[in-house]
Amino acid sequence: xxxxxxxxxxxxxxxxxxxxxxxxxxxxxxxxxxxxxxxxxxxxxxxxxxxxxxxxxxxxxxxxxxxxxxxxxxxxxxxxxxxxxxxxxxxxxxxxxxxxxxxxxxxxxxxxx
Amino acid sequence: xxxxxxxxxxxxxxxxxxxxxxxxxxxxxxxxxxxxxxxxxxxxxxxxxxxxxxxxxxxxxxxxxxxxxxxxxxxxxxxxxxxxxxxxxxxxxxxxxxxxxxxxxxxxxxxx
Numbered sequence: 672x673x674x675x676x677x678x679x680x681x682x683x684x685x686x687x688x689x690x691x692x693x694x695x696x697x698x699x700x701x702x703x704x705x706x707x708x709x710x711x712x713x714x715x716x717x718x719x720x721x722x723x724x725x726x727x728x729x730x731x732x733x734x735x736x737x738x739x740x741x742x743x744x745x746x747x748x749x750x751x752x753x754x755x756x757x758x759x760x761x762x763x764x765x766x767x768x769x770x771x772x773x774x775x776x777x778x779x780x781x782x783x784x
Numbered sequence: 785x786x787x788x789x790x791x792x793x794x795x796x797x798x799x800x801x802x803x804x805x806x807x808x809x810x811x812x813x814x815x816x817x818x819x820x821x822x823x824x825x826x827x828x829x830x831x832x833x834x835x836x837x838x839x840x841x842x843x844x845x846x847x848x849x850x851x852x853x854x855x856x857x858x859x860x861x862x863x864x865x866x867x868x869x870x871x872x873x874x875x876x877x878x879x880x881x882x883x884x885x886x887x888x889x890x891x892x893x894x895x896x
Binding site for chain 2: 675712713714715716719727761763772773774775776777778
């Protein structure tokens, strides 16, 4: 009965590789998000989708491309990985209307070597 | 854009009260939240307050909002070792597409 799930939980890869992180929510929410949490625990929003439509796109390198095949899924693809991409990536979801409570996934720890 | 600031670290003894403070810059912020992040886990909503409220109490948690000073606090009564975590303040406003700005996080250490 997991609400927001992410795969994989850990991802270790070499510089220059391309990788994807998947996110799924079973809460029936309309809006999904990707956040990056750095080593100092600062949390920054990267993207937000509402009903499969991109609505927030913060200053993020073009190497990061979100894809939402349906409103329950929001995947994050990263091209040409760099050392600075090492972080924990959190997916979240919320209702489009009403209280803006965001429900977070468990995170994906990405380590780029 | 919105800035949300918190002190980075707080240490308290078990059984004492903890007060975690937060300041924000956007006076049009409508919803203010406190999230808890335990080690190796995602963020979990603890409580929230609407901007037209001054105070909200929920069991051991008390949220105080000073809208004039744009200051939010979270008081945890009878702090337990299980309360050790990072606490994030967050703010959003009712317009737009619900972009929530998170604070820098306060690491709470509870000493037995």
